[in-house]
Amino acid sequence: MPGAQERILRRRINSVKATKKITRAMELIAASRVVRAQQRANAARPYARQITKVIEDLAASGASVDHPLLRDAGEVRKVAYVVLTSDRGLAGAYNTSVIRATERELHANQLAGVDYELITVGRKAAAYFRFRNYRLAASYEGISDKPTYENAREVAEFITNLFHSGGVDKVILAYTEFISIASQKVTVRTFLPLVPEETIAEVGSATAVAAYEFEPSPEAVLAALLPRYVEARLFAALLDAAASEHANRQRAMKSATDNAEDMIVRLGRQLNRARQDAITTEIMEIVAGAEGLKGNQGDDEDLLLDRLDPIHLFPQHQEQQHSAPGHV
Amino acid sequence: MTLQVELVSPEGILFEGEADMVIARTVGGGDIAFLTGHVSFVGTLAAGLVKILQPGNQSQLIATHRGFVSVSHDRVSILSDVAELSATIDVARAEAAKARAEEELRAHSDDDEARASLRRAEVRLQAARG
Numbered sequence: 001m002p003g004a005q006e007r008i009l010r011r012r013i014n015s016v017k018a019t020k021k022i023t024r025a026m027e028l029i030a031a032s033r034v035v036r037a038q039q040r041a042n043a044a045r046p047y048a049r050q051i052t053k054v055i056e057d058l059a060a061s062g063a064s065v066d067h068p069l070l071r072d073a074g075e076v077r078k079v080a081y082v083v084l085t086s087d088r089g090l091a092g093a094y095n096t097s098v099i100r101a102t103e104r105e106l107h108a109n110q111l112a113g114v115d116y117e118l119i120t121v122g123r124k125a126a127a128y129f130r131f132r133n134y135r136l137a138a139s140y141e142g143i144s145d146k147p148t149y150e151n152a153r154e155v156a157e158f159i160t161n162l163f164h165s166g167g168v169d170k171v172i173l174a175y176t177e178f179i180s181i182a183s184q185k186v187t188v189r190t191f192l193p194l195v196p197e198e199t200i201a202e203v204g205s206a207t208a209v210a211a212y213e214f215e216p217s218p219e220a221v222l223a224a225l226l227p228r229y230v231e232a233r234l235f236a237a238l239l240d241a242a243a244s245e246h247a248n249r250q251r252a253m254k255s256a257t258d259n260a261e262d263m264i265v266r267l268g269r270q271l272n273r274a275r276q277d278a279i280t281t282e283i284m285e286i287v288a289g290a291e292g293l294k295g296n297q298g299d300d301e302d303l304l305l306d307r308l309d310p311i312h313l314f315p316q317h318q319e320q321q322h323s324a325p326g327h328v
Numbered sequence: 329m330t331l332q333v334e335l336v337s338p339e340g341i342l343f344e345g346e347a348d349m350v351i352a353r354t355v356g357g358g359d360i361a362f363l364t365g366h367v368s369f370v371g372t373l374a375a376g377l378v379k380i381l382q383p384g385n386q387s388q389l390i391a392t393h394r395g396f397v398s399v400s401h402d403r404v405s406i407l408s409d410v411a412e413l414s415a416t417i418d419v420a421r422a423e424a425a426k427a428r429a430e431e432e433l434r435a436h437s438d439d440d441e442a443r444a445s446l447r448r449a450e451v452r453l454q455a456a457r458g
Contacts, residue, residue, distance in 0.1 A: 043340035050336050050407050054370055054398050149338040149409055212400070215371035216356035224355075224372045225396065228409065235338050 003278055009271040013264055020260035026090065027253035030246045034181060037146075037243035041178065044239055048232045055229060058222055061212045068164055069226045070194050076169040078115040080137065080162050081106060082155070082191065082234075083129075084175035084241040085122035086144050091245055092252035094176060095124040097186045102174040105188055117168055119159060121238070137162065147242055152235035160230060163192050175237045176244035184244040191233070194226065329364045333380055335390060335406045335413075342413060343380070343388060350404050351379040352397045368400040375447050377455055378406055389414040391455035393448050410448075414455040422452040 083102045085095045102125075106116055117137040120126045126139040138158055143151040162168045173191035176184045214221050333350055335343040350362045353376030360371065373395040380388040395408025426449035432442035 040339075044338050046334075046341055047336045047338045047407060047409075050398070050405050051396075054396060054407070057368075057370060057398070057400075152338075153409070212368045212370055215354045215360070215369065220355075221370055221372055221396070224394075228396075228407075231409070232338060 005274045006271060006278060009267055009274060013267045013271065016260050016263050016267065020257055020264070023253045023256040023260060027250055027257055030250035030253060033246040034243060034250060037239065037246055038178070038181075041236070041239040041243055044232070044236055048236055051225065051229050051232050055222070055225060057212055058214075058218055058225070061214075061218065067222060067226055069160070069192060069230065072193050076114060078117065078166075078168050078170075079106075079109055080117040080119060080159065080166075080168040080171045082119045082159060082171060082173045083121065083125040084144065084173070084237060085120070085125040086241075086245040087123040087141055088145075089124065090252060091249040094184075094245055094248035094252075095122070095128075098174050098176055099125055099128050101186050101188050105172065105174070117162060117166065119155070119162075121155065121241075137166075144238070144242060144245065147235070147238035149231070149235055152238055153231050155238075156227070156231040156234045159192065159234075160227060173234075173237060175241045176248075178240040178243040178247065181247055184247055192230070194229070329402065330383060331362065331364055331402050331404050333404045333406070335378075335408070335411060337407075337411050338409050342411060343390070345380075345382065347380045347382050347404070349381040350397075350406075351377075351381075352392075352406070353377065354397070362399050362404055364402050366399050366402075370396065370398045373397055373406070373408065375444075375451055377451060378411075389455040391417065391448075391451045393451065412452065412455070417452050417456040419453065419456045422449050422456065425449040426453065 081102050083098060085098055089095065106118075110116065116135075118129055118134055119137050120129060120139040121141075122144040123141050126136065126141065129136060140151070140155060159171055163171055170190060171192035172188060174186070174188045177187045178184055330346040330348060331350060333343070333345055333347045334341060348363075351359055352362075352371070353359050353374045354371035355374045357371060359376075362369070373392050375393045376391075378390040378392055378397075380390070382388065390406070391412045391414070392406070392408040393410040395406060395411065398405045398407070425445060429442045429446035429449055432439055433446060436442070
């Protein structure tokens with residue numbers, strides 16, 4: 001039956017068009033969210049910088065830098081992994097690359113006889129690791145899209161407690177670092193213990209030499225400061241991950257929209273061909289019918305159709321030449 | 329000569345400007361005022377008010393619940409993850425929080441969390457009312 005294929009193609013084109021509308025909308029939403037997430041990440045920077053500066057000042061004034069968060073356990077028997085992923089998919093390889101990197105690290109350590117704890121942020125990591133029967137110490141959902149400092153505090157507190165009293169000797173953080181809108185990098189690095197060289201970097205600057213007065217005491221200030229520092233670092237990682245998520249989603253949705261466009265063009269061509277085929281078939285049928293009638297009525301010259309040879313009208317349909325009944 | 333003051337929270341810089349004097353409450357040290365030429369200082373903030381006296385008889389009141397104050401070379405940095413400028417405080421909400429905390433405290437007088445939130449609400453109200 002002619003037209004059946006046309007109908008199917010038309011339906012497919014419509015559905016691809018609808019999908020394209022959705023992916024395009026998601027692309028635009030993601031694009032605006034990247035900008036906002038970037039702004040938030042930038043807004044968080046002064047705080048982190050100031051906290052780091054105070055720690056540097058503390059170190060410069062000769063306070064004894066000894067705190068559980070700074071203590072290296074030596075032999076590592078248990079590592080906690082903190083994985084930052086998103087709650088929702090459709091973000092390209094964003095989630096899988098972080099999860100893969102974590103799993104690789106975890107397996108390597110497991111072979112060396114190191115136990116693990118898993119802390120996941122985002123539904124995707126939780127689903128992945130739960131499905132594969134990993135033990136999850138904690139999982140946080142609903143915060144990765146737009147993390148607040150309150151969220152960072154909650155997670156940081158859990159991690160710090162594990163580190164203090166959960167037998168965890170090391171905490172590794174896996175997340176996607178936001179370098180620019182076009183480039184994000186999966187980063188797996190030690191989160192705790194804090195590395196003194198990293199925390200107390202570049203003390204040498206002239207301003208740091210000034211003798212500080214500490215209230216109540218250098219040790220007490222440090223003890224109050226380090227947990228805030230951990231929170232600020234985690235908050236920065238969460239904000240980076242959120243910006244990366246939106247950038248990845250934007251990219252994935254852009255290529256989906258492009259693909260949909262290509263597909264619409266391709267299907268449109270198929271549709272045109274199918275329509276032409278249907279028209280040709282119809283003409284053939286009419287011509288055949290007329291030919292049949294002519295046989296009955298006799299007078300050849302009267303029929304205009306005699307001069308309408310389909311082969312001349314539709315040269316691309318040469319293959320139908322043999323079956324064409326118009327050519328007697 | 330004036331002090332350069334900035335109030336920084338993890339969500340961004342809440343206040344930045346000049347001041348003649350800054351008064352803050354530190355843990356163990358009570359209220360402490362900073363003027364220009366103050367010795368370099370780092371302190372832990374207690375739940376309380378930070379008062380920034382700006383040139384021209386203006387002032388800013390800030391409710392902080394914890395954080396740090398760092399002073400060096402006439403720059404005062406107030407770092408707090410829970411800080412609110414008096415202008416942004418919702419008085420009705422703070423009063424509701426206060427009432428709720430008082431209620432809690434009547435039921436369990438040893439509830440530290442309720443006591444802390446009562447203190448926070450009081451500080452907020454103090455800041456909002458000047």
